[in-house]
Amino acid sequence: MYKEIKTIGVLTSGGDAPGMNAAVRAVVRTALSKGIKVIGIQRGYNGLLNGEVREMDLRSVSEIIHRGGTVLYTARCLEFVTAEGQKKGAEKCKELGIDAMVVIGGDGSFKGARALANLGIPCIGIPGTIDNDIACSEYTIGYDTAMNTAVEMIDKLRDTTQSHDRCSVVEVMGRNAGYIALNVGIATGALAILIPERPYDLDHDIISRMNQTQKTGKKHFIVIVAEGVGHAQELANEIQARTGIDSRATVLGHVQRGGSPTLRDRVTASQMGYHAVNLLEKGIYNRVVAVSADKIVDYDINVALSMHKTIDTMMLDVANTISI
Template identity: 55%
Template sequence: MKKIGVLTSGGDSPGMNAAVRAVVRKAIFHDIEVFGIFGGYTGLINGNIKKLELGSVGDIIHRGGTMLYSARCEEFKTAEGQSKGIEQLEQLGIEGLVVIGGDGSYRGAMALTEQGYPCVGVPGTIDNDISGTQYTIGFDTALNTVIDAIDKIRDTATSHERTFIIEVMGRDAGDIALWAGLAGGAETILIPEVGYDMNEIAARLQKGLERGKKHSVIIVAEGVCSGVEFAKQVEAATNFETRVSVLGHMQRGGSPTAFDRVLASRLGAKAVELLMANNGGRAVGIENNQLVDHTFADIFAGQHRVDLEMYHLSQELSI
């Protein structure tokens, strides 16, 4: 393989740039030309493609976001859109593609592979919701961003003796809420994978008040309900005064942590190795600190599962 492409797709995550850098430099080290596709699958369809050199990825390892930009592309879900993308690849002689993103990005990569263009997926999403890997690129950085916010909010919660509801990202997966809640000492954590009992939560808050506790922090994953909606439920059940903080897209930003930079570098390089071995149609990941790869079919057949032992531990420690 003499020419490969790389794109980032879907929601951005800190560490994507480090992964792009690894793909480019690993490939060039092995005398393979690399083409950056700007704007995800939309950029592929529109031919927004540029050859990348060593200097193209200089000074990006520490930057959040993605230098290749990202977008969601409904057109690429269609056969016509995929044909347009393939035509662009054929014109430039690109023989394989590294796709950095989440579930939707992987589905596009699988579609291309099935049509003769081998693709390798690299898991880039703050939600940590891709099967076949323990950690996704950006999760650790987002987690630390949330923990920093929890620490700051707890200061003001203590000062004003209030119950704070903090809404974090996680439409289908509760990893951010769970990990940040446990690390931040939250009194209650709500995740999509586990239902909640408002009466039990109210009783826990009341018990804390009776033993002299003046404030509480509750973490709510957006997939459960909005922070504002849950605050209304708390006030109705307890008469406690609440305040709501929705962290939103700040969770996606910021300089990636050392863990995410190293993870992205390892996974990006591994993706190039798979393409060099003509082993497309796979996604890379990490399990027990060892790099692994699985077929896209296995990734979609599997299901990311939240660590329920951690969830139960958080309940035990928040008494």
């Protein structure tokens, strides 16, 4: 038998991601539709420790589904990494009457949630990060928007790259994962895509491809470099030295983290938030909501945190075949 959930807390934690607002909105409204009270906690676990909270009603999440960022703000919280901080957090939950927590963020945020769970506060994690680097889920909130933003920026860069017969070396986000780079590289017709999951050979993967493609008449080039590979400027210098082609580096940067979420991020986030509260209502606790085979599913939080995800490097073969 499980305790009935009368009040849930919801927070966003770690790096922000477009679509987090849609998830918050879905959590709030699904809970209210079931008679569950919702407390919004601001600035992640910091706000929990500091009591930066407010009760959410239907209208408190109006006009946010199309907004980037997170209306609950976010922050990293060093104190919450400690056992002390976690204990204080659990006590705060009790003090605030929070029966269960919904945590929207990445692996680090889920570890915090697990700590709360171990201290008796039921938790549900929702994967929110542009980097798609959460092992249990094929898809994370913000991923689609970040990639489309990168693509739009590179489409603009392409104009000037082409007008000047240049090579543009573009660093995209993704932390230690190449998901964004791989997809963005295919979508922008990049001659080469460098990701941390696969070592590259400058001669074979870039220089000789450029030479070969130049012979067919191509004069401008895009090379995508994942954040986890980095060194875009050095690479541009090297390419220019080796090929004589004017080469420029661009680091797309934090612009990729913002902006109005795409349909996919809004819809997936809405479904995830809805699913999270349904789990809690059914007394199913300590799960991470995820996408598997394009469906919304959930995993035990311990299992989720121990899973591994590999990149489909066969996609690189697709890219190598068609971006030439």
